[in-house]
Amino acid sequence: MSLTRCLRPVYSKRLISQQAVRSLATAAVAPKRVLTCPMSNSKNNMLRVFLTRRNLFTASAVQQSYNAASLTIDQYHQVSDDTLDHIDETLETIGEEVDLPGFDIEYSQGVMTIKLGEHGTYVLNKQPPNQQIWLSSPKSGPKRYDYDTEHKKWFYHRDNHTLDELLNEELSQVFGQTVDVMDGFEP
Known part of the structure; x- marks a missing residue:
């Protein structure tokens, strides 16, 4: 063909x-x-x-191939909380360095809301029944991420991109500088 x-x-x-x-x-x-x-x-x-x-x-x-792991509920909460805590800390630091009108980040009970003024609002939240992290992006829309224990990455099963790849790409454009939301992260 x-x-x-x-x-x-x-x-x-x-x-x-x-x-x-x-x-x-x-x-x-x-x-x-x-x-x-x-x-x-x-x-x-x-x-x-x-x-x-x-x-x-x-x-x-050709991208890395990821496989969703079956985690215990405690393992899921540990890795998802660690991931969201790290993203929260990283974005708080960047928000203090960059003057972005309307920037605000809230994180409570497994739900993170990232307000970026005219650039829209991102929402990251835990989904314990599915063992996923869900993302709602004003640029790329909704995504559901599973965890790969071998590669220690949250990935989107439809095209195998990772949560950090998408956030890094989109937030780098918003902040006008390179953003690495998982920089220094050790799960």
């Missing part, structure tokens, strides 16, 4: 022209690149297809 034919179904709902699909396919074809059809049934062969750069389908686009 050609890459152009493979890409067409992904973008048909967005009304991208055939010429645009061909140019994307042409941009993606280069030596030493991994070309995988996003419509493939094999989970291990699927690549995250976000068209934000011209160098699509590179080997670096």
Whole structure:
């Protein structure tokens, strides 16, 4: 199956022209690149297809694979509380350094509300029955994160990005400086 034919179904709902699909396919074809059809049934062969750069389908686009762990309720509360406490402390520190109108952070009983003025409000909260942390982002919408004990990361099962990756990316744009919400964190 050609890459152009493979890409067409992904973008048909967005009304991208055939010429645009061909140019994307042409941009993606280069030596030493991994070309995988996003419509493939094999989970291990699927690549995250976000068209934000011209160098699509590179080997670096393949992300780490995470697995949700079954934790005891005490383990879940320990790791989720430690994670949210660390994010709270990190953002409080950044909030003191950066003058962002409308910045406020509240954290109580497993629910963290991060108000960023005109940039919107983030909400992080624990979900003990599911052993998850839920995020509501004004930029990327709602996400549910599971914990991988091997990699010590909260990850989103649909595309394997981690909670800290998403928060770092979005909050760095808001604060105008590099943000690492898990800097120095040891679970």
